[in-house]
Amino acid sequence: MASVRPFQALRFDPAAAGPLETLVAPPYDVISSAQRDELQASSPHNITHLTLPDSADGAARTLADWRQRGVLVRDERPAAYVIEQDFVGPDGIARTRTGLAASLEVEPYEAGTILPHERTHRGPKEDRLRLLREVHTQLEPIFCLYHGPPPLDRPDRPPDLEIEGTRVWRVEDDGAVSDGFADRELLIADGHHRYETALAFHEEMGTPESGRTLAVLVSSRDDGLAIFPTHRVFERAPEAAGSLPVDVVSSHDDAHEALASLADLDYERPAAIRYAADKAELLVGPPGELDVQLVDRLGHDGISYTPRAEEATASVDRGEADVAFLIRALRIEDVFAVARRGEVMPQKSTYFYPKLTSGLLLHPV
Structure with missing residues (x-):
């Protein structure tokens, strides 16, 4: 179903660009103005000079200059890339997530091959489309999930790139990548705006090259894959x-006790903890909803989000917030089920951690 294949990546040459740790960055949409300034000051070749430029045409000039001077060099032959990321999640547990970076053909959602689970907004897509029109390069990957084993194993050799807990192996394969995804559907875990921007760009350009984007694909079986609440x-x-519409099934003086009770519940009914200054109440709603759908009934006025329960309760304890609603993490099968029905989740339903690193691989289109 999905068309996935190796590609000729653009990569930084440290001999011309400088140390890799000064070149990479988080995804553009999680970087504050202050962080942008700090990253761009760390190196004249930091990837944010392209992903968060002063202007789209300025980014195009910068990209052309980097390629001309050998700061960015294109691989001679197509390859896929095995990527490992070591991390400690918001739950304090150390994990390693493994994915595969490759070229993905963009298709309308109606085809049923690429499944979204979040609603997008016009503003960010318009901004990214202006940039893509100028640079003709996918600067950052989208993050996708699939069911089944990975088509490539991690090579038994030192990585080709290594930076801050992320390791990358370049792999030239004989069709394993294309064949391995031929009968699979993909769920967009992160990067909906980037994917829809790629679709819009291809509608404008209509070339074979414009119909591809950069994706990191992670198996739902991967031991390091986790969704946090x-x-x-x-x-x-x-x-x-x-x-x-809830029943209060128990009250607790301590949030940890309430969280333990929440974790013991099955997923047949939605549940949440209502934490206020005086107590923590375990709430259970009617069947047919997920936890995030239940609490989304509360609206979004004056709301903030955190994957860490202790941060949420501390905000209430300090008097900075009136109440916090603590929920369980979604299961992978829940997200797939919603996407297959053609539905979308409420805002901030899923928190996939860690974010992918930008600047390791670029995909000319």
């Missing part, structure tokens, strides 16, 4: 809280 913190208690 996004707890809701309200500066003021939402008016809809009183009409939330």
